[in-house]
Amino acid sequence: MIEQTKKILGINIHYQYYFEHSSKPSVILIHGFLSSSFSFRKLIPLLMNHFNIISIDLPPFGLTEKSPSFVHSYRNMSNVVIQLLEKLNIRRAIFIGHSMGGQIALYTAKYRPQLVDRLVLLCSSSYMKRARSSLTIGSRIPYFHIIIKRVLAKQGVLNNLRNVIYDHSLIDDEMINGYLQPFYDHNIFIALQRMIRDREGDLQEEELKKITIPSLLIWGENDKVVPVDVGKRLQKDLPCSKLITVKRTGHLLPEEKPDLVYTKIMDFVVK
Template identity: 30%
Template sequence: MTQIAAPSTWHFEEQGDGPPLLLLHGLGASSFSWRHNLAPLARHFRVIAPDLPPHGRSPASLEADYTLEALAAAVLGFLDHLSIPRAALAGNSLGGGLALLLARDQPERIAALTLLAPAAALTRVPWLFYPLRLPVLGLAAARLLGPWLIPWALRLVYHRRELVTPQVVAGYALPFRDRRRRLALRRLCRQLKILPLGQVELLLQNIRQPATLIWGAQDRILPASQAFWIKDRLPQAEFHLLPQVGHAPQEEAPARVNKIIIDFLTRSLNN
């Protein structure tokens, strides 16, 4: 296996000045998923939203190590590339799981955590992505990624299906016109390993940073029951359960999420 693409080759969006805030998207998404958050947050912070390889417009390799540990190390290298010694993290789903790993392993580098339905309390890979892990069906599913499967997937991710507009579908589907990227995402899915809940408990016990937990009450991908499990084991975390919201709170309720993040980080980073 080879290393993930060098941080100097990653695509990312950046706006604003002030304390650095790194936005980490979920599996199958990209910096596009933060389109409603970048400008409002940039009034208060230096906001950076990378496309985590092999997503978005960052390089996609069919030989790279896409384990969570390798992705977390790559994010740290990305911060080094930007000469950012310490940053706050906001992560959705897979991005939330990466944020937790970084906070545990590099506590001096991570100032605060905003966790939006983080992939932490899983007992299995979400069924939405499970077909990509299978030997034969996975290849077929990878070939169909794009305009065919993405509208269906977004109707599961979002609670309010009227948000699945042609523009949103196009934003998610565009990167997957590249066959190599579709196959690289399949590789990532096949390399994902679910930590036993006992190990997740130990991970959460070792998080010392201030944290806020945001979850959609109607999340069909990672049910809200996982939110309460995490909250019980991350006692310092503030908790926001958003009604009529699914698995992408930053997209479905951007005004509420932006306010939560701004209020939380303004307090946390000034203490």
């Protein structure tokens, strides 16, 4: 595994690259909101026997630079992914996106379809609008990031994990510390303040219907963050998609059911 950073769009982007042989197909892993490459740590060992893997920390998460000047829009995050793959000379890949990462994968499929061989969307964020105007206006207040920090601290990592995981017995110190680590850097809250006004919202129905890339949707039936009904709607709007739902599973699919996700991905890719 190669762990590196590259300067893209003016900031240092951190990524993990599991490369074995040029003949293997490439898989791009894109994590969700308030997460990082850490969320794929159980899935990567299963995939690495069959694929070259690039797992990206989207700005401002994980070990990627937390810049107040970077435009934290979905289009720009997609541009980060595209430009990183160009630097690594990867011309086509299978994209696996969890939650917000699924939306970034969809943006990439819209703007650079020739780069995306297949889409695997795990409880993908879908149909969310821009933040309400009162919140975007509030985000321009100089010290609004302190409010964000206090809100997230009040919620706490443990409570957030209990909200996104169905089986609470899976939550341990390693998991808590892994999701907490990026938030020791105060700059993440300043970047999140910027993200509130930069995020343009998810692709809507008319845009989704133009994406004809083969897509596999996997959803936890107990997802409280992006309910399974959203997955059913997304399956109708993506012309070449299939939806699989998983019982007794919440939002954090790569943590809860890595073996099942791996099996479904392999079934999808080999067809």
